[in-house]
Structures are given as structure tokens and as C-alpha cells.
Amino acid sequence: MISENGSPGSAAPTAAPPPATGANGRPRRVEEVESITIRFAGDSGDGMQLAGTQFTNTSALAGNDIATFPDFPAEIRAPAGTLAGVSGFQVHFAATDIHTPGDALDTLVVMNAAALKTNLRDLQPGGILVVNSEGFEVSDLAKAKYKTNPLDDGSLKGYKVIRVAVTKMTRASVAECKLSTREADRCKNFFALGLVYWMYERSLEPTLRWIREKFAKNPQYVEANTRALKAGYNYGETVEVMPVQYKVAKAKIPPGTYRKITGNEAIVLGLVAATQLANKQLVYASYPITPASSVLEGLAELRRFGVKTFQAEDEIAAVGVAIGASYGGAVGITGTSGPGVCLKSEAIGLAVMTELPLVIVDVQRGGPSTGLPTKTEQADLLQAMFGRNGECPAAIIAPQSPTDCFDMAFEAVRIATRFMCPVFLLSDGYIANGSEPWKIPAVDKLPRFEVKHPTEPNGAGWAGPGHESGADGESGGAGKFLPYRRDELLARPWAIPGTPGLEHRIGGIEKQDVTGNVNYEPGNHEHMVKTRAQKIENIAQTIPDLAITGDADADLLVVGWGGTFGSITTAIDRARRKGRKVAQAHFRYLNPMPKNTAEVLKKFKKILVPELNNGQLLWLLRAKYLAPAEGLNKIQGRPFLVSEIEAGIEKALS
């Protein structure tokens, strides 16, 4: 049983439940537990993402901390009932502060045999398994490659199995709604969801409200889904599918107004907030690609905020439009995943050369090539770092959680406009689709940054190379605009076409510094290569130091970047609770790295670098800092389990 299992992160009774009475008049037991991890799994057409999302919203509204992990196949509808078509949604909800969607499942809901086959390995021993017994017909078993029916052959005896004829009961519950069988069967997910709501003593109200709004134009669907949801709940209560209900209390969360947010939603809000506060037009040009498309979709909805989105004919056109928009004085942003970054590389080089602001949102997925489109990975770091011709540095930053996507999207806009350079925002499929509660920030507390555009020529006082070639035959001086005359951090001025007197030409051919004229001189080229590199290095003067958390005198420093923050943090907490001396440093700024990076790395004898790739940050840390770091690498298209990092820490310390 859940409470007997005792594994970290799972349920443990914390309080004596108030006596209650079930529908059958017998007293009902409610146990309070600290946290629960549940996964809904079924066919792609079974509506499991919807069930999971609804459960998440309801839990968030009930005051729990939440973290989610949707996991779905690349195929929109793989053949029904097959292993390839299984779609899952995992929710971790807790009365404490949590950072991950949970390792082992306390409860698994499966709608068919294929879902059982692909998900059972994640259910912890003694866990609750809710099965739709009608998804285990002979044909279902064959498609799931089961030789015998696991419901009958004893192979599930280590779990608490709750068999429910979901299809039959769903159909019965909606019998009066005059739906076709096919339509009736589409209410199955609500029946299952209703049952789970009973198991965890959740209110039906948020989902009922959602059903009313969603199907407002189809009253019979409102009725049917409402009935199915309630029928599932009542079924749980009537037959008392479990001897106890589990209750997860409200989490102790800092006061404020909250909403649930996914990483991609947070990127949308961050980009819009940053550009609005800086009083800049946002132009987002993108070509649909998993798992980044929802950023384009989200921004397209925001026309009343003045947002301009552009669905381009291809990845190259998308980045071209974004760069053209930046040249025109807007903040040009493009979004994609790894394969799209490959296609955009040449144009990103042009943005480096012409020193224009550009944000490239890269929601990483498994590669190379098409790879694992719907699965997560962190393997584009070195592509962002080096994947262009010539010496071509760009800024790279990476959000560490779904909510941090807001802050880092904001940062991306700040850096791109302050330093006139491309900025990679390296998110990943895991935090892009995963969600957590977000404390809605007060607008007046958001960081401010100013974007400046010259209105007057800046040539006064320049007598260096190129000064003699003045526009209209003038010899430099006050009347001339010098597009590459830099400020103290080496950023060039951002003159907007349309401004009288600042007419100038830029392009991909090497420039003479200061004047921006085409120039092939050897010394100038080397100077410009070094200058562009130094400009990117200068970003470090405007970013926070790398923080060390945990034990200052630790035996081991665990260094991560981006979306692995939650798993690493939880693993370190557990290791420290066991008495291990461990410290943590997590990179959100990868190029340039924070100024104190060398100093931080030098403090520790052992450094462990967990990454969802074959060792890319590890490579950079070793190359740049000669750090004695070791990798902990997982390249399976899935995020780290906390236990995997815990094991890595134990091994590193042994």
C-alpha cells in the first residue's frame, strides 16, 4: 500500500482522518499523505492529456504544489490499441514544495493493455493500478503483445488492482443523452477522471465548470461529460473501490496569486512582457515544429497586445523574417527545435555579423536529425555554442523550470537588445510541456530595461580608419553616422530605418569596425572577430554570479544546466538528508558563463555534471576551466529520475 512503501516523495500518513460516512452508510477512512504521483495512460485517442490536465488544475486550485510530465507519441493517432499509440500524463501533487513530476508512481490509470505494458514498470511495488478491464480483449492483448491476460495470469499480484468496466459504465451513464456509441465512448476519460477524483477526495467543480465552458455550444456534450464524470465519482464512492481515500493537504506556498503554467506558456508571457515594458514591437516568426509550436500558437492569440506573429514557409524564412524585423526596429524572435536551428544557422551568423538583436527559442528534443520529436533532450548546447561557420559567438541562456521560462525569456530580450546579438533560449521538451504553479508577478516589480535608438549622427570626434570616406563626400565628423561605433560594452547603435540622416548599409561581408564599410583587410578581420567575441563576454558583467547552494564545505559539487534543475535539486536534498555533504550550482547562463564560474569550480575536489546528453556542458567546463568534472548522462528521451541522480551522487562520493 502507498503508505507502507515509504519511498521518498510518496505518501506517508500524517494525520488521523476525520471519520466520514460513505454512500453505503459504512464509515469511510481518509488518510492524509504528503504527496502523490499519478499517471493517466491510454490510447492517443483516449483523452489522457485532457484527464491529466484537469486533474492538475483541480489539484492546483486545491492548494497543492504540482509538477506535471505529459508524455505522448510523435504520431497523432498511431493505430488504436498499439504500444506505439500510448499517451500518458503524469501529475505529482504535494503538500510540500516539489520540483519534479515524481519518479515512481503511486497510482497508475490504464485504459488498455498497451498502456499497461508500457507504463507498469514505473508503478512502485504495492501501488494502485486502476485498469479499464474492457481494454483487455483478445485483440487488445495481441496488439500489446501479451501472450496471456495480465489481469488474470497473476502477474499483477504485487499491486492493488482496481478493475473497472469503464466503457460499459460510461455508456450506461450517458444512455439518455442520445449520443452515438462512438460519441459515448469519448466520455470514458471523464468517467476515469471522476473515479480518481473520488480516490483523492477532489472537488468536481473545476472540471464541471470547464466542461460547461468548453462545450457551451453542444449542450448534449455538456450533459454527457458531466454525467460520465459524476458516474465515475459515484462509482468510487458506492462500491468503495479502495478501503481508504487519500488526501493531500494544501502546500505551504508563499502568499500571492497563482496560476498553473507550462514552460512554453511562460515563454510566451515572458517575451510579451519584456517587449511591452521596453516599448518595443514583438515580431515572432516561426515554422511549426514539435515541441515549440505552442509558443507560436500562444503568441498568435495575443494580437490585442500588438503581437505580430508570422508563420513562415520554412525555418530559414522564419529566422530571416525575425532578423529583418530587428533591422526594422522591432524585437525579432524565432522559435524552433534542434532540426530548425540547423537550418537557421547561416542566418544566425548574419545576425552575429550585422550585430542585430535576435532571440532564438530552441525547445530541445531528442536528436540527431528528426530524432525523438516528442521526447526531451539537452543535446543542442554545443550546436548553439559552435554550430555556425566562422568564429561566430552568440549568447546562450537556459531556463531551469517551467516558471523560469518566463524570467529567462525576459532575459533573452534584454540581452539581445542591450548587446545587439543573437541569444539562444535553450528550453527543452520536458519543461516546455511540464507545468507548475506560477506566482503571478506584480508588473511594477518586473525588471526594467531601456532600449535606445540613435536619432542623430554619431560621427563627432572620430578620426580613425574610414573617417575620410564621408557620406556625400563629407569627411566624417559630426554629420556622419557610424553604425559600428560601439559603447562601453562594445554594443553598436541600433539605428532604425526611417530615421533621417542615419542611412547606412549592413551585410554579411566583413565590416570595417566603426564605419561598417565592407572591408577585407587582415588586421581588421582579426580585430572584428575578437571584438565580437569580447562583446559576448561582456554580457557576463550584467548577469548574476553562479550561486552555490547546499554545503559550502561539500565533498561534491553537482553542476547542471537548464531543465534538469528540479531532479538535481531534489536528489541533492535527499542526499543531504542522509548526511552527505553535497553542493549545487546550476547554470542558467551558458555563454557567457557567470564571472565567478572558475572560482566556484575550484572550490570542490569532485564535480558531477548530470545532463540529458552525452556530456556537453561537461565538455565546455573541462575545456574552459580544466575542471576535474565527471559526467552523469542519460540519453533516453526522458528526464532524470531523482533516484538516478541520487545514485550518481552516491557513486561519486564512494
Place this chain on the structure above:
Amino acid sequence: MSASTSLPTLTTKDLSSDQEVRWCPGCGDYSILAQMKKALTTVGVPREKIAFVSGIGCSSRFPYYMNTYGFHTIHGRAPTFATGLRLANPGLQVWVVTGDGDGLSIGGNHLLHALRRNVDIKILLFNNEIYGLTKGQYSPASRLGTPTKTSPGGSFETPVRPLSVALAAEATFVARTVDVDVQHLVGILQRAAAHKGSAFVEIYQNCKIFNDGVFEYATEKSVKADNVLYLEHGKPMVFGKDRNKGIRLNGLKPEVVEIGKDCQLDDLLTHDETSEEPTLAYLLSRFAHDESATAVKPFPEPVGVFRTVRKPTYEEQLDGRIAEAVAKKGKGKIEDLFKAEDVWTVE
């Protein structure tokens, strides 16, 4: 600062940048550059409101020589940068300068989509039917049999007909002119400048070094009248040294006829550049002087405006949608942005 910057009358000198022009002697690009400056002195747009965007190739050096805003981008992608520039900055007049390699080969995709979207950019395709900057390889516009270093024995690829492509892409302004026909060239550039929406202009341009004389039939005084058909809106299609030849439609087939002998003036096709339906314009785009061409031949090659129709531009439509959304729900404030369907408060 130049005193002329915001005055409505520009001189060609105002429009010349300080950079030395580096095309080969005798290149057709010189003429186009000169006529472009001449045309811009008449369109009433201050130079700070003009931007030239180009890709890669000989013609794409064009922006460096104009004292306007300019962006020399990457190979084939100029229409994308120009589109972004218009989205950000709808007050600009944006010109794209491209060539037959840049625009039709590596950049074919972007050309197609810029035109069908009707982004308000004026695309000038300098067609010399050869790769010049890479030193003389055949291009997608090279005629059948063109011998080059990469097509020994002559090219056997069917060439692209740029205007046919533009019309198939639903371009709203389609025209052709010739580098040395300076008055015609200026006139077409002025009309392109005045068009609202995507304008596509093919300019026959001689490459002195690698494809010299390929358009001689259309430029040489002694023969050009018989080989070129000047399109004029509302006028019958007449051509020839003696103005006695014309184009008549026989069913779906065009034919060259002699006026007075085969037919009367009234029997000739009348040019209608404003026709909604681009089928006749497409037919005209198929006329080829070249006997080897896989097109309608041998025919006089039309120059002038094939098609000009007014349709909403991409920018107008996008701005319209934004205005609509604002009118419906009010201008969005950041506070509204953060709201969601379900929010909860922790005390």
C-alpha cells in the same frame, strides 16, 4: 548631415553612397543602378524611408551603392528579411534586389511565398541567365544548350520562366524590362514603386563576361522592334519595325499575324493589365524568342506591365486583425496577459 535628407526632391547624387561601385566594366547593373536613382528622384519618398535588401550575387551588391538604408543578406533569402522589415516598419518603401540564381534557385521558395502573401515589397530580379559571381556556371534561367563550365556540351535543364512563376504565385504586379532600354526601365521602376503589394520585375541584364549578348535580339536597334512586344494597357498588341505585326488569339493558341493581310487591327488581342484573371498574362509570359525554348516560340518577347491588380497586402491584413482584436477586447495590458482561466490565491 546632408541638407537634402527630408526634402521631397532628391537628386541622383543624394542617392549615391560613398562606396566605389565594383561591377565589371560594361555590366548591365550600372544602367539599372543609374535608372533606379533616377526613378527614386520622382517617387516622392525621402531616402530615409527607402530600404534596399539583397541576397548574394553580383546584383546583390546593389544596396551598398545607394545612400538609403540597405541590408545585404544571405543567399536567396532576401524576401524573408524584407518581409520582416515591412512587418516591423510599415512606413518604409522596401526594394529587394536579386538575380536569377539568388531568386530562382536557392531562393525560389521565398520568392513564391512573398508573392502569394502580397507583402508590400518590390522585387527586382536581374536576369542575366548565368551565375556571375561564382564565375560562369549555368543558372536555372539559362537557355537550353548554354555551354558553361558546369554544363559542358550545353545545359539540358528546362529553364525557369520567371514571370510565369510570379504569375502562378498570384503576384499582384508583374512586369519585365531591359537594362539598356533606359526610359522603359525608369518607367517600370516608377510603376513598381507606386504599386501597393508585392511587385515583381524581371530585368533582362547583360553579363558582359560570362553570357554576353544573350539578350541582343531584344537590345540591338536593328532587330529589337521585331523581337520585342511593348505592352500597353488597353491597346492592341502591335509590334514590328513597320508596326504591321500583331498578336491574335486563335482559340487558346496565340499567333503572329500581319495587319491588313491576315487581319484588321480590331482582331488583335488587347492588353488588359488589370484583369483579375491572370491567364492571358501567363500566356504572354510564355512568349519566347529563343527557338530552343520549351515555350510559345518564336514570338516577340513582351516587355511592360503584364499584370497589376490591387489586393490587400499581408501587412494591411495583419494590422487589420490586430485592430480588430483591440476593438473587440481592448488593448492588452500586461496585467491582463498574466491572467488565466484558473487562478488561486494563497494567503
